[in-house]
Amino acid sequence: MLVSRRGGQSERKGEEGVGGGGEGREGGKGRKGREEGGKCRRGRMPKKPTKYDKLLVAAIDFGTTYSGYAFSFKHEFENDPLKVSANTWTAGSRSLVSLKTPTTVLFEPCGKFFSFGYEAEDKYSELAEEDEHEGWYYFRRFKMTLFDKKTFQRRLKLKDINNKEMEALKVFSSAIGYLKKHLMKTLNNRATGVQDSDIHWVLTVPAIWNDSAKQFMREAAEQAGIDHEQLSIALEPEAASLYCMHIPVEKASGDQDHAFGAFSAGSKYLVLDCGGGTVDITVHEVQKDKTLKELDKASGGAWGGTMVDESYKQMLIKIVGSEVMTEFQTKATSDFVDMFREFETKKRTIKHDTNTKITIKIPISLVEKFQEIYDEDIKDVIDQTKFAGKLSWVGDKCRMTADIMKNLFIMTAEYILEHVKDLMQHKECKGLDKIVMVGGFSESPILQHLIRSTFEEQGMRIIIPPESGLAVLKGAVIFGHSPKTVKTRIAKFTYGLASSLPFDPNVHPESKKRMFGKEARCMDIFSKHVTKGSSMNIEEFQSEESYSVVTADQTAMTLKVYTSPEENPKFVTDEGCELLGRIEVDMSDLTGGKDRKVICKMSFAGTELEVEAEEVNTKKITRVKLNFLL
Secondary structure (H helix, E strand, O other), rough: OOOEEEEOOOOOOOOOEEEEEEHHHOOOOOOOOOEEOOOOOOOOOOOOOHHHOEEEEEEEOOOOOOEEEEEEEEEHHHOOOOEEEEEEEEEEEOOEEOEEEEEEEEOOOOEEEEEEOOOHHHHHHHHOOOOOOOOOEEEEOOOHHHHHOEEEOOOOOEEEEOOOOOEEEHHHHHHHHHHHHHHHHHHHHOOOOOOOEEHHHHHHHHOOEEEEEEEHHHHHHHHOOOOOHHHHEEEHHHHHHHHHHHOHHHHHHHHHHHHHHHOOOOOOEEEEEEOOOEEEEEEEEOOOOOOOOEEEEEEEOOOOOHHHHHHHHHHHHHHHHHHHHHHHHHOOOOHHHHHHHHHHHHHHHHHOOOOOOOEEEOOHEEEEHHHHHEEEHHHEEEEEEEOOOOEEEEEOOOEEEEHHHHHHHHHHHHOOOOOOOOOOOOHHHHHEEEEEEEEEEHHHHHHHHHHHHHHHHHEEEEEEOOHHHHHHHHHHHHHHHHHEEEEEOOOOEEEEEEEEEEEOOOOOOOOHEEEEEEEEEEEEEEEEEEEEOOEEOOOOEEEEEEEEOOOOOOOOOEEEEEEEEOOOOOOOOOOOOOOEEEEEEEEEOOOHHOEEEEEEEEEEEHHOOOEEEOOOOOOEEEEEEOOOOO
16 A cells, blocks of 8 residues: 655656555555535535524633633624524522533443533532532643643543543533533523534634644544534634624724724734643734735743642642642642632732732641641741731631732743743734733732733733633634635644665665665655645645556555644655554555555644545545544
8 A cells, every 4th residue: 555756846856656555664554535426516406505504603711720611693793793502501509600610520420421511510519518529530731631642542531630630531521512502402491493513613722722732622522412513623812812803993992902893904923822721822814815825833821820730739738738639639629729719819810019918818728737637837837838917817818918829820820921022023923013912810919010011112012802712612603604705824743654765875864765576766855845834725636646656557555644843844754753543545456556656635624623634546535624523
């Protein structure tokens, strides 16, 4: 199952090359694409309805800390793109109302899904109070498991708050399934008459996630009952950017922070999407036709609001010790969750110019657990730490100076500031004069101040849209109605196929030499289709290349697709190269012998990689969305 690369549009014009086929590194199994005989001619068949023709677009924003859904009908979008309905969630035991619900999932001891969000938190608290929570599975803030993993296995396991394991796909799909059912119930209660088949679903993912993570989320959604033909994946900062583009000038109400009339043709701006788990950054330029062009590849890191939470947790550990904190988290889980809910409230309201002491309520059970294990007075312990004179802890109240609270933000903010400063130096960002802050963490007054004080003096305008925490969710609905608004993206990696060329002892290493009869060939050549950093028009296929068989009696061809972090990789075995998947092409028609070839093209439309391979003699086309999961 070998392939041979030809010249054509490749960089090695005139050379008869061979692709590496089955000779490259083994990796994930490719899903077989559907084969279509011949090419469709325009006008012969009526246009088949697509997901973009659906009555309603429903978006699910699956966040690290909070999740939610929103929707709008097609006619509503045409009249007013910003007319998007979002659900209101209520925490029954706390009378707390919000437009998102915690990303928390609860399973029964038998492994059956029980509840999600505030319901899950309240039920688990109830179980814990009655000491009946043993054996239940309680997952919170688990989305970050998918961050920065190069490859995934479908049987990836997640650990719950008490280190009990369950398959990640089951946890994610259960959460998405709950949100889907909740939306369908909402539509039914409104007597809309909308059926599942009438909906175009949009699921948001961070732009900095790799292809494996995106596919994992797609499969989780499909497992939750969302048909793959009705599902789109939206990149979070792109969705936020679309939302901001549609906010009219009058929404500004005289506030310069909300002056979105600045998004005229030629405007360049940076979208700083600060969520709970990740900070996701893209740089866009508005085109004359109001579409968006990505100027620099998406970037960011795990510097979201949960990093501040971790700093808070580590501060407490310095006082009570890791053993106490572990026991507290395991034995008093509901109090542990309440402690961070209390901190979340303070985190969103504390201002940079606050000078008075800050009081945070901490469950008395944490102090009791400390005294149970160490039999010491917590005041005496604090006096022996760097917090002496700056922090007091009596009963269920902890009072600290404003500086201690602000310092919890410093490490997180420094990562963000340094990364944005570095981006500003890229040639692609020349002329950039606006930073748009979106995401839940962007609502923090301290983070807003740090961004302003750092970049406004450099001539940057800092724009914070109304409801910045919902910008991604509402923008995802807009994306579902108008997916072609984003016209170009920047390739984060170099993409290509494993190939081979006639062996040249002056150029190729002996280790790559392989004999085919009397012919020597160099295997594992990286046949490049897309170069890292290049601009890709998402409506077009990228760099068409042709490949031919190695032997006259070859009946199948295997095309192996690789990525590389380098612009010009030589071999698919170079450090950093990753096998994405394989495409099996039927070559059973032996007419033409060794002259038989396949034309291969790649497309990045819809945020996911699709590869098309056409067998030239038979005109058969094989299309696949690559399988990135092992």
